[in-house]
Amino acid sequence: MKISSLLLSTLTLALGLTVAPADSAAFAKADAEDKRAEIREMRTTVLEELYKLHPDAKAKIKHAAGYAVFSNVGVNLVLASFAGGKGIVVTTGTLKDRETFMKMGSAGIGLGLGVKDFRAVFIFYDKDKLEDFLDKGWDFGGQADAAAKSDKKGAALGAAETAIPGVDIFQITKNGLALQATLQGTKYWKDKDLN
Numbered sequence: 001m002k003i004s005s006l007l008l009s010t011l012t013l014a015l016g017l018t019v020a021p022a023d024s025a026a027f028a029k030a031d032a033e034d035k036r037a038e039i040r041e042m043r044t045t046v047l048e049e050l051y052k053l054h055p056d057a058k059a060k061i062k063h064a065a066g067y068a069v070f071s072n073v074g075v076n077l078v079l080a081s082f083a084g085g086k087g088i089v090v091t092t093g094t095l096k097d098r099e100t101f102m103k104m105g106s107a108g109i110g111l112g113l114g115v116k117d118f119r120a121v122f123i124f125y126d127k128d129k130l131e132d133f134l135d136k137g138w139d140f141g142g143q144a145d146a147a148a149k150s151d152k153k154g155a156a157l158g159a160a161e162t163a164i165p166g167v168d169i170f171q172i173t174k175n176g177l178a179l180q181a182t183l184q185g186t187k188y189w190k191d192k193d194l195n
Contacts, residue, residue, distance in 0.1 A: 036194055039088050039101060043069040046119045050170055053177040060123050060168065066091040066130045068122040070104050070188075086191065087120075089134060093127075100134055101194035106186040119172045126166030137189040 046069050051058045061067050070087030083106045091098040124130035132138070170177060 032194055035086075036101060039086055039194075040099075042071050042086075042119075043088050043090075046071065046121060046172065049119070049172055050121050050177075053172065054170065057121070057123070057170065061092075064123045064125050065093060065127040066124045068102070068120075068124070068133070070102070070120045070122075072104060072106075072118055072120065083186070087188075089130070091130060091134075101191040102137070102188055103191045104186060104188045117174065121170045121172070123168040123170075124166065125168075129164065129166045133188065134190070137187060 047058075047061075066089060068087055068089040070085050072083050072085030083104075085104045087102050087104060089100040089102055091100070122133070124133065
C-alpha cells in the first residue's frame with residue numbers, strides 16, 4: 001500500500017512537471033497577444049488624434065511605404081532624464097500590411113523635474129528608410145529633430161519638416177501637435193518577445 005501511494009505521488013509530481021512548462025508557455029503566448037492588442041489599440045487612438053490635428057496625415061499614410069506609431073513616457077529627475085516606450089511599424093503596399101512591434105528608450109542629462117507623455121508618428125515615403133529603421137532601429141543622436149511649420153491659413157499646422165529625408169515625424173503631446181519633435185538620444189529596436 002505504501003509503495004503504490006509513493007508511486008502515485010511520484011507519477012503526479014512527474015506529470016505536474018511536464019504539464020507546467022506547457023502551461024507557462026501558453027500563459028506567455030496569451031500575455032504577448034494581450035500586449036500586441038494593447039499596442040494596436042494605442043496605434044488606432046494616436047492616429048485618430050493625429051488625423052484631427054493634421055487631416056492631411058491620413059492621405060500621406062495611405063500613400064506611404066509605411067508608418068510607425070510610438071507611445072513614450074519620460075521622467076526628468078533633477079540631472080537625468082529617462083524615457084521608455086513601445087510601438088508598431090506597419091509596412092504597407094502588400095496584400096496584407098506587415099506589422100513589426102518595437103521598443104524605444106532614451107536617456108539624457110539636463111536640469112529639470114517632471115514627467116513627459118507623448119506619442120510619435122513616423123511616415124516613411126522611402127521604402128529603404130523604412131527597412132533601415134526596421135533592421136537597424138536608428139539611434140537618434142545629435143540633431144535629428146522635426147519641426148512643424150505653421151500654415152498661414154489659421155491655426156492649422158503644415159507638414160513636419162525633418163532632418164531625415166523621406167520621413168515625416170509628428171510628435172503629439174497633451175497640448176496637441178508639438179512644434180518640435182525632439183528625438184535626440186532616442187534608440188528604437190525590435191521587440192523580440194512580440195515579433
